[in-house]
Amino acid sequence: MSNSSDSDALAGARERIDALDARIQALIGERAEIALEVARIKQAQGRSDFYRPEREAEVLRRVAERNAGPLDDATLTRLMREVMSACLALESPLKVAYLGPEGTYTQAAVYRHFGHAVDALPRAAIDEIFREVEAGNADFGVVPVENSTEGVVSHTLDQLVGSSLSICGEVALAVHHHLLSNAGTLDGVRRVVAHAQSLAQCRKWLDAHLPGVVREGVSSNGEAARMVAREDSAAAIAGRAASEFYSLPMLASNIEDEPNNTTRFLVLGRQSVPATGADMTSILVAIRNRPGMLHRLLTPAAEAGVDLARIESRPSRRQAWDYNFFIDIEGHVDEPRVRQVLDAIESEAAFLKVLGSYPRSVGFGAGSP
């Protein structure tokens, strides 16, 4: 039961909120004016680098550093990312190609990284995204590269070998799978459609709840949702975005076997990104197949105290048992200690290509698709 003093307190709190909203709005408008000024300065200098990943990473890290609660870092960085995204769209809207169709986790990664004020262009295959960015039809591309349960997306690694693009950023997304269907109940589901990786990531749940039901692999979870949206007895495994986009009811939520299921995505572009102080460098190394070679390759980093965050091997396709290594090194290629390690690796390797130095993902862990 509320009494009149409660109502007064409520009215007073709402008045304070209204006054703050007006100030926040005015400040956002002021910020947008300054972003336009930045654009004019860049234009006068003949520059077209309106999007600055290193600057965005710095702004977002400062948001987290300043945060005194009660909102968490992930929420505050998400809000600020949207403000920057809108400011950048005033300067020059970005075109971002991603692994579609609409409703994929990759689309969620695009919005996580760039905010919503971008022109997100769904493409059917990973190699198409590389081509679109190489040809200048898109400013950036976003592709999945690794999942914490299922391992690497080999197609992305293979495309990086011959591409002229640089890795400009990474996005880590907590991936939650949901069962989407018009069937109404689990008993009504006769077929489950999803990307093979998602079927694998929900294997135990499917065995327990939909035993004997046919599982069909398709090119993406967005595609699965698009297909089953027209059917009554099929279900798709996909994210929340697909449920919303295709108006598909969620029959069961969070059906992944591994609750910490995370996918890492790469942002691909044609520009190199300056250092921010918390960066990652990805390299591709081909080695001559000699005894002790891998050890010799990795020793310089250990000796320089440079952290190797990840190492993946892929058959090189040059000859049998010949491998390419994809190595992620903490730090930026412009840092002398990283450069030194790369020079040492290069002297041992048959071939070394820097795939990109880019800011570590900011705001990881926020709201899942």
Ligand SMILES: O=C(O)C(=O)C[C@]1(C(=O)O)C=C[C@@H](O)C=C1
């Ligand atoms: O600082 C810049 O270069 C800007 O263009 C401004 C701004 C921002 O809103 O903070 C906008 C977009 C860039 O990606 C980075 C920063």
